[in-house]
Amino acid sequence: MSVFELKMPKLGESVTEGTIGKWLKQPGEKVEKYDLLVEVQTDKVNTEIPSPVAGTLKDVKVKEGDTVPIGTLLATFETAEAAEPAGERASGASAPSAQPANSAPPAAASSLSSSPAPQQPASQPAPSPQPPPASQTAPSPQPPPAPQAAPAPRPAQGSSPAVATAPAPSSNGDIRATPVVRKLAAEHGVDLDRVSGTGLNGRVTRQDVEQFVAQMQSQPQQRPAAPRPAAAAAAQPAMPQAMAGDETIALTQMRKAIANAMVVSKTTIPHAAAMMEIDWTNVAKFRESVRESFKAREGYELTYLPFAIKAVTIALRRYPFVNARWTDQGILKVKAINLGIAISLGDDGLVVPVIKNADELSITGIARAVRDLATRARGKKLTLQDFDGGTFTVNNGGTLGTYLSYPIVNPGQAAIMTTESIGKRVVALDDDTIGIRTMGNVVLSFDHRIMDGATAAAFLRDVKAWIQGVDPANVALS
Amino acid sequence: MAEKSNVQAVHDTLRDEFRRDDRVIILGEDVGVRGGVFRVTDGFIEEFGPDRVIDMPLAESAIVGVAIGAAIAGLVPIAEMQFADFSAPAFEQIVDEAARIRYRSNGQWNVPIVIRMPWGAGVHGALYHSQSLEAFYAHVPGLKVVVPSTPKDITGMLRSAIRDPDPVIFLEHKATYRAVKGDVPDGDFTIPLGPADVKRDGTDITVYAYGLMLHRCLEAAETLGREGISVDVVDVRSLRPLDSETILREARKTGKCLIVYEDNRLFGAGAEICAMIAEEAFDSLDAPVMRLAGPESPATPFNKIQEDAFLPNADNIATKMRELAAY
Incomplete structure (x- = not known):
């Protein structure tokens, strides 16, 4: 008999933690390999973890509803197999890896006492009345937010703040640390999970570590000796007391991820916006002319959105700075055009799955892709791969009737465009007559570090020109 | 301080070394009457005579082989490969003989020759006038292989190469001959063969x-x-x-x-x-x-x-x- 330790697997790019849903097996139960063990919710998807081994579930270490970082011990098993080093066993091909991802090296904690290093010792009382569960054996509870990370308002209650800190868009769960980065991190006791990477695919570069260390050393309040709770309280605006009847809603993973991404974006990206009014009459006429045949063939209505997306993909090719990313080394012009499509899930939040290589799709292909993503989003069937690699985002707020909105750029991208409500309006026409046209606005929010207003306007001008140029007599759907 | 092109630097340094030390000779194809296909030895035969500026037959193995013998006999020969590409027939002389004589003779003999090779592409030279051969020669212990690329470096390193007691492959990128110009300090300075x-x-x-x-x-x-x-x-x-x-x-x-x-x-x-x-x-x-x-x-x-x-x-x-x- 030997003991197998199941750790929180890494469930995808930029996923750093998960919330335990329901345990599908109870301690004492026999488990076959690949039996579903436990439900896990992440900020993007919900999934079930299959057992990597056959044996008996011995101990459940994290209770339902708790949020823990990847690598946290979830459960132990007794197995009949010969002992292998716990946690290093490869799981089955179809099972998520049970290996701990690169999280805080435990050794790093030992260097804290002697240097003004950034990390807070695990034993430091958290400012929350709710201490971390005693049984939690994470290598190191996530420390408080890094200075360059979002200073997200901390929920008064809810999940333990000790684990709710990593900014989703820049996390480095799947760290590929170069030799010099490893060496520097070890020398300074830096947990690489906490450093925002500016390198390729978010890699933490040597410069990132050096800047992180410099920042930490210049911020005395981050030293373990400082009276943190008081300092933290002073830094936040006074909040009115909750009144009788008020209700605190614990943050879901998705809500936290959205909050983190928005704070990162709003605090690091200098936003600017431009709006343009577009005459959709030609598109409307075209939609009308193919309404029946499209619906008969595809099984759903053709909306305006695929036209907006098509126009965007064409304009992005002409204005590569709109399909770009800010890095410390310079502006990274991204070759692929992968469009994030914002899909509202109502009170549950918002997801932004990605149409990969959207520029290769026809109008019908785009319509199918949007339909597929929206259907799976509402059915909670999106996979983590659906979220990877977005280079620009399109948000279709207009279906709810908005006329002007001011979207926030997705961190890691250069811009986001909304399509506002489209409807008939009275318009003065070029020939000095008054006509009824189908009009709607588009708004582009952009990272002003990467481009200036002229580029944004030129981009919108091309989007507009393409949409207005749709010729009902001569447009290819496929 | 004078501004020179790379090829001018080669010419002037060779001429100065010829004037400084009358043991210095040059052997190659068209180095004499023609003054070199790149005009590197322009005026040499007139100033130094056909005993020191020797037009050789189209036989690179002989150019290097004769240079080795002359070096052992006490001269300081410069063997010019008209193009680095043409050095293949001399490979045996360079690698098996020049590079090994000091080792083979237990240090009793040495071969103070410089084998100059215009190399590289970018001049529309096609198959036989564009090659990069540095890796072949840099593989051989017993040779020094240098690739200076500015007039100053060429001047200082060519002086060092000629004064070096062992064989030096001196590579001159022909596309930089006239395209690259720069200042060359006055005086008899040298730049050691080695430091980057x-x-x-x-x-x-x-x-x-x-x-x-x-x-x-x-x-x-x-x-x-x-x-x-x-x-x-x-x-x-x-x-x-x-x-x-x-x-x-x-x-x-x-x-x-x-x-x-x-x-x-x-x-x-x-x-x-x-x-x-x-x-x-x-x-x-x-x-x-x-x-x-x-x-x-x-x-x-x-x-x-x-x-x-x-x-x-x-x-x-x-x-x-x-x-x-x-x-």
Whole structure:
């Protein structure tokens, strides 16, 4: 008999933690390999973890509803197999890896006492009345937010703040640390999970570590000796007391991820916006002319959105700075055009799955892709791969009737465009007559570090020109 | 201080050495009456006479073989390969004889010759006038292989090569002969055969190059400088000996290294530099060591469009530099 330790697997790019849903097996139960063990919710998807081994579930270490970082011990098993080093066993091909991802090296904690290093010792009382569960054996509870990370308002209650800190868009769960980065991190006791990477695919570069260390050393309040709770309280605006009847809603993973991404974006990206009014009459006429045949063939209505997306993909090719990313080394012009499509899930939040290589799709292909993503989003069937690699985002707020909105750029991208409500309006026409046209606005929010207003306007001008140029007599759907 | 082109620097340095030491002779095809196909020995036969400026038959093995014998007999011969490409027939003399005589004779004999070779592509020279052969010779212990690329370096290193007691392969990139100009200090200065030279100081990435590629890298580094990326450019002007101290120091400085060379990428000199960095500076690396080099083609094409595509240029070097900087 030997003991197998199941750790929180890494469930995808930029996923750093998960919330335990329901345990599908109870301690004492026999488990076959690949039996579903436990439900896990992440900020993007919900999934079930299959057992990597056959044996008996011995101990459940994290209770339902708790949020823990990847690598946290979830459960132990007794197995009949010969002992292998716990946690290093490869799981089955179809099972998520049970290996701990690169999280805080435990050794790093030992260097804290002697240097003004950034990390807070695990034993430091958290400012929350709710201490971390005693049984939690994470290598190191996530420390408080890094200075360059979002200073997200901390929920008064809810999940333990000790684990709710990593900014989703820049996390480095799947760290590929170069030799010099490893060496520097070890020398300074830096947990690489906490450093925002500016390198390729978010890699933490040597410069990132050096800047992180410099920042930490210049911020005395981050030293373990400082009276943190008081300092933290002073830094936040006074909040009115909750009144009788008020209700605190614990943050879901998705809500936290959205909050983190928005704070990162709003605090690091200098936003600017431009709006343009577009005459959709030609598109409307075209939609009308193919309404029946499209619906008969595809099984759903053709909306305006695929036209907006098509126009965007064409304009992005002409204005590569709109399909770009800010890095410390310079502006990274991204070759692929992968469009994030914002899909509202109502009170549950918002997801932004990605149409990969959207520029290769026809109008019908785009319509199918949007339909597929929206259907799976509402059915909670999106996979983590659906979220990877977005280079620009399109948000279709207009279906709810908005006329002007001011979207926030997705961190890691250069811009986001909304399509506002489209409807008939009275318009003065070029020939000095008054006509009824189908009009709607588009708004582009952009990272002003990467481009200036002229580029944004030129981009919108091309989007507009393409949409207005749709010729009902001569447009290819496929 | 005088401004000279690379080819002028070769000419003037040879002439000065001929005047300084009458043991210095030159042997080669058309070096005499014609004054050299690149005009390197223009006026030599008139000033120094046919005993010291010797027109040789089209037999490179004889040019080097005679030079070896003359060297052992006490002269200081310079053997000119009209084009590096033509040195293949002399390979046996260079590698089996010149490089080994000191070893074979237990130090009793040595071969103070300089074998000059105009090399490299970029002059529309096609298959027989474009090759990069440095890796063949840099592989051989017993030879020194140097590749200076500026008038000053050529002047100082050619003096050192002529005064060196052992065989030196002296590579002159023919596309830089007239394209590259620079100041040469007055006086009889020398530059030792070995040390690399940081031609541009930078902090973000380190780029190693020599020959024509050095100048293209410097051009690309200017472009990146305007984009806010600071590029360190190391002139690896000596391949054997290879200056590990400078190469590793500059690698550790930025942690991101790129080697650019026009020879075929596989088994080229850049592979050796790459391996040295990977072995000795591993702990300081912040990116894989990258290489940009010529394609796997049997030869440099004649067609201009193809020749341009064959050689790394400032544009694709800049692209590679950005890739490394962004890593």
